[in-house]
Amino acid sequence: MGRTGKHAILCEAMKERIGKVEIANMFAEAAKSLRSQHERLSELDCIAGDGDHGTTMLRVAEQLERAVDPANPKNLKSILRDTGWSILGVDGGASSAILGTFFAGMADAGIGNDSMDCHDLAEVFESGLRAVSKQTKAQPGDKTMMDALVPAVKALRSADSAGRTIPDALEEAASAARSGAASTKDLIARYGRSRFLGEKTLGHPDPGATSIALLFNGFSEALRTERKSGDGSS
Secondary structure, three states, rough: OOOOHHHHHHHHHOOOOOHHHHHHHHHHHHHHHHHHHHHHHHHHHHHHHHOOOOOOHHHHHHHHHHHHOOOOOHHHHHHHHHHHHHHHHOHHHHHHHHHHHHHHHHOOOOOOOOOHHHHHHHHHHHHHHHHOOOOOOOOOOOOOOHHHHHHHHHHHHHHHHOOOOOOHHHHHHHHHHHHHHHHHOOOOOOOOOHHHHHHHOOOOOOOOHHHHHHHHHHHHHHHHHHHOOOOOOO
């Protein structure tokens, strides 16, 4: 592709913005994705936990579904912060605490109140990751949510730097999250209750990382569906 073509793609990506309608769809699809796999998530959690991870994710899904009403006067920052706090209120142990912190932390990014471009979206997700990193010492390789969350956020930033559109950037983030979650199958747990099982955790993907992959799949699917249907940004 010539320089003119690359410039045109970059300009198109810069013009694209999403607002409350798109965030509502992203949250709804993420909730749908979690609901579709909640039984599998609990099965994975039975291997090294108490088997309630799927139930916790159903509660998280409920909060995501309630989070955004396009007619609500709340701005984007308020929506993200309130979503985080509502998830923090879910009785789900470390998983809901980390996810709640992630969503609430998104609101700390320096973005506008009404809409975001791809650069803003990357800033929002990075802000959420920074908030989580203050709450846990877990890193990729420890067989936790971080194995999917960190590569997903990095992929989103890389896609933004490359001038990708928001749907393409989220698709790349979702792919990175899936790969990260799949990689936990070959890891030994180092955090939480599962760390006491040592090598017995080998051969099974981490339920938390799998949930992160499901969330990002939902985010990506929402924007991909909108693009196919020809809906414009808000």
